[in-house]
Amino acid sequence: MKMSAFLKVQSMWEPYSPDSLLDICIKYCLENDYIICNINTDKDSEQQTSSLREGISLQLGICERMLQIYQERMHRTVDDTFLCVFNDPVKTRLKKVDLYNSNITDDGLETVLRHDIDELGISNCFNLTERSLELINSAGSNILSLCIGTTVQIFQHKMLFFELFMGEEPEKTEMFILKTPNLRKLIFKGLEVEVPTHYDFFSVLLKPLKMLVHLDLSSCSPLKDLSCLKTLENLISLILYDVPKLHKHITTICQLKKLRHLDISQFGEQYSLYDDPNQILRKIIESLPHLTSLDISGTNLAGPCVQERLTPEELSSDRNMTPVPLSDIPGLRKRSDNPLEFLGLYGTLHEACYRHHIPAKKISGDANEEQIFTAAQVYYDRPECLLEILNNLADVFRYSSCSNLKLVLDIVLMSMNRHIHEKSIQSAGSALLYYIVRGEEKLNFGIYVKRNIIRTLLDAMCRYENDRTMLRNSCLTLIHFKISQDMMLEYEKLVDVLLCIVSKDYQDKFVQQISIYMLNSLACEADGEQKKVIGDRGTVQVMLQLIENHLNRMVCDEVMETAWSTMWNLTDETPANCKRFLDGRGMKLVLKCLKTFPFKASLLGNMMGLLGNVAEVKSLRPRLMTEEYIQVFCNLLDSTSDGIEVSYNAAGILSHIASDGVEAWRESSITTLKREDVLRRMVQAIERWHLDSSRKIHYRSFEPILRLLHVDHTPEAHHWAVWALANLTRVYPEKYCSLIRSENGIELLERLLENPVCCQQIRDLAHMVIEQCKSFKAEEINEEDS
Structure with a gap:
């Protein structure tokens, strides 16, 4: 497997030129779904359903691009309602579908599987049940690539099924888990099986999958017997990241002669130590002649830092043998003149990635920027590794200068968008975005890049609204953007996030102060219709409540003054917001502020400016x-x-x-x-x-x-x-x-x-x-x- 096959970072800079006409049209239709869809609301449940309008049909490329733009460009979460657009496999066509991090249920997956799906990804789809496995098996003959990832709850009934056959002889019972005979690629993560000891769940899983080329069983256990892998004659890529007790399976792995990519890396230290690391690594290298990519990160397989040439005994056994070049990894000595395309050394014992003579073209590690970048690109789907890598990148910014800021930005945005459920990654990523945005390189950011940064931060702030560290990082980052030029495209979501922060009595007053400052700036820059929308989202009510809380505490600070300023800006030629102010007992608060803080000039100025806007509305003047x-x-x-x-x-x-x-x-x-x-x-x-x-x-x-x-x-x-x-x-x-x-x-x-x-x-x-x-x-x- 070539290195490029698992570099998954999508660059924010490649689409730096204007969007294609196709993308613009698709995005417009998705934002105004009534154009291509009929939207129906159930009166009882109030749930919405959508269907393609009569006379409209969408080609394969358009349908798949719709899914991609909806998830990646618009940062929306796919659910059953959205997938209803693809109900008719005649009018719409799908082949490759990745529903990572979606909220779909079994019904949504059923909609997708009505199409002749070649590649299906359902990782992190936690609303799916055992029924989804039945649906996959019903369409199994068409599926060539299946990424189940961490959505392993769909196998619960299969494990129960095994228990029912405790008294049967396994070989006399025809059992299968995945009925996908043509499957070429399977990604399966984090399944811990608790079944009777004489059953091997993974053997039953893999035995029928004769066509497999790529297999990923990361963090799965227990792998009792990997001898079933020997029947997978086409297997060239095997990933056993964080699988316990791999030392028991090295002999079996070494019999998979066609392997080109092998990953036996570990993140935890419990299973990372081998008794004779140099000999084991040498055995792997000698047994797998086609190997081009090897990952031993987190293990001790690199051995101690010793430069080795062939010994005199080895030379005497073959008079024609000549010494090979130096290698600082003893087990890889024989690849010194035929370096690997990729070698994973991230977190290895004895800091192997810091050595000089490493027979590999690309190396993951933390010795330098290039190694860290490589690690981020390879371990994009491993949140525990990615967190460490983001911390490594933060150290680069703290203690030196970054040579490839654009790539760092790609890595950070990819990490945060893909791992929205991981709070630690959101926090670390938001800190890195602060370092990036405050630098001079921001001047070269186009609107597409800025919008992606802002959207990513807002998504994180929405999900982790009580995490002070992440909110502080995000707010400090957002204030480096210009409200009028950069943020108005996302003003509704920004308002929701800022209101959530302002309305809570955070101990971190700094975050609240920044948030209300941005909210005021947003209200100032908004046009008439936008001001109304901002008011529709409850801004006036939140400001009035904040002011009342301050009055109850007899506090007049910058937050309170900015709250009045925000309402002043929001009511400017916007009668709806003026009415909201009066309906919310705003005049009572004006009188109370005048009595409590009679000498606060800026407070008084903001209040009177606001009342000037109210007085301009003829229908409201009688109330004054x-x-x-x-x-x-x-x-x-x-x-x-x-x-x-x-x-x-x-x-x-x-x-x-x-x-x-x-x-x-x-x-x-x-x-x-x-x-x-x-x-x-x-x-x-x-x-x-x-x-x-x-x-x-x-x-x-x-x-x-x-x-x-x-x-x-x-x-x-x-x-x-x-x-x-x-x-x-x-x-x-x-x-x-x-x-x-x-x-x-x-x-x-x-x-x-x-x-x-x-x-x-x-x-x-x-x-x-x-x-x-x-x-x-x-x-x-x-x-x-x-």
Whole structure:
């Protein structure tokens, strides 16, 4: 077996060019499944089923690519509902199916096996039962490759069946486990058989499989008798990783003369020691002349570090024999002039991988980067080994510089995606991603690479939401990405993860602080529809609960202030989120914060900005028109906290409330405060503000402000609106002059100037805005001409 046959790391860099049209179309159809599927929901169970639409048929390449993209690109878990698409083997075709880590049941596997499947992988499919084995055997004659992996629970009834035949003579009872006579490849891991001593489960399993070429029995026990392997005349690859007491089977293994790849490595130390390691390794090498790949990792078979030439006695036995080159592994001396393609030395005793003269082209070990990379590629499916390898790679980053960062990234993403159930790998992988992302190489990452990193981290954070180490690593990694450019493609999942962290009272406040910071940044960058979706996922309610918890503890910190800022951003021109704020008793928390923390300028600014957004929603304004609330807004008109921001927002709130007219004021519960007195105080505040004041506010649109210019019955509302436009175009002309022009603001201001009731102060401000916009446009034209 060539080395390339078991290098399984899929590179994130190979598809660095744009996706193919086929992949783009498949991904779009998977994200919008109604295009090709009929989706039905059972009224009683509320379970969804899908079926291919009438008139649609999918070719073999498309169907298999759909599965691959769904799992690898979209990071989705395959289940029975998804597999319903392939119900009809006439309209859809599958040949090679790997359902690793899926949530399918026996029904889902039955759907797959309706097709003429050549290669089937069901490792880590823990919802399958003994019925799946029956289904596999029913389709057995077609299957050429079968990876059962750790899904060994499907064999339970077979072991019980053996117990029923305790009184029978095994040779007189025709028994089989897998009825797959044409099987070429079998991968079978971690089955510990407890059956009567005169039965050998694995002999019964393997005896009928005469066509096997590749056999993997990693971590299986007990292997009582491997003599059945001698009947497998086509066997060229044998993997017995972590199989106990292999020293008993060396003689049998040495009789498998066609073997090209042999793996007898161990991870635990209990069975890794051989009494005469040099002699045993020499025997293996001499007995298996076609061997090109050998793995003895974790054992003592490499022997002590001794350079050996042929002894005088060996030379005298054959006068024509010449000394062979040096070898630091005694048992491999005769392969010195014919080196192995691959030799596994990871974790061997006496640190064999550090020796100089090793007769192999590729070596797994931890002596250098190349050996570690090789180990990661070979042991990709062994989580216990992979964890050690990830730790080795972390040491490379800590104590030196990495020469192949792209390959490390491939290894880390592969490890985390394939072993999502292994918390230790997720934690170690997230730490490595932090080292990778904070480096300068990140500047060369394209959107595909960034998206894979972000998705992988989010998957891990979703599964291990209570693991502080992994959450901290992941958060520290994610903040190195730009929200607007990198994260918006995954914003829904990111919101779910961040809300989960923020809503829990973590002892690690640092993680909570980073999470709410990212949530606020996400809310700021989101457009209107995205803001609504973020609100739909419960963000406003979580922020209100977090604020209430802080108030109960009398704590005003950065987390609390950011919670108000997040709601401010979320309510920006998003009425649904404004309503959620009021429905969640948000005004009660505003009043309590004002009373508890009256001198917190940034807190006050965030709250008033949020209430400004609420006041822009006409249907919600009646809920703000209470004696208590209006009095608070009036008092804040005189505030100098946070520059003019608090006073400005208080005036904005009152302007929008007043824009509903005198009748709305009369119909409210306000009795002691007169509308004209409130408006007079508002104008007095506006006249105190400096037009050159810098601002902390950010407008995506002037539509709510320009809307006030249509209100003829309340010139005070005009005053606030026009002052706001004058200030913003004066201080930030490059940002806001073009925005006013694009939203027909100039026309509205000119129409306002024609209104005879418009006072001189408002006219002056309106002229100022118009002149600033014209002047800035002229400057733009001159710059273009030059």
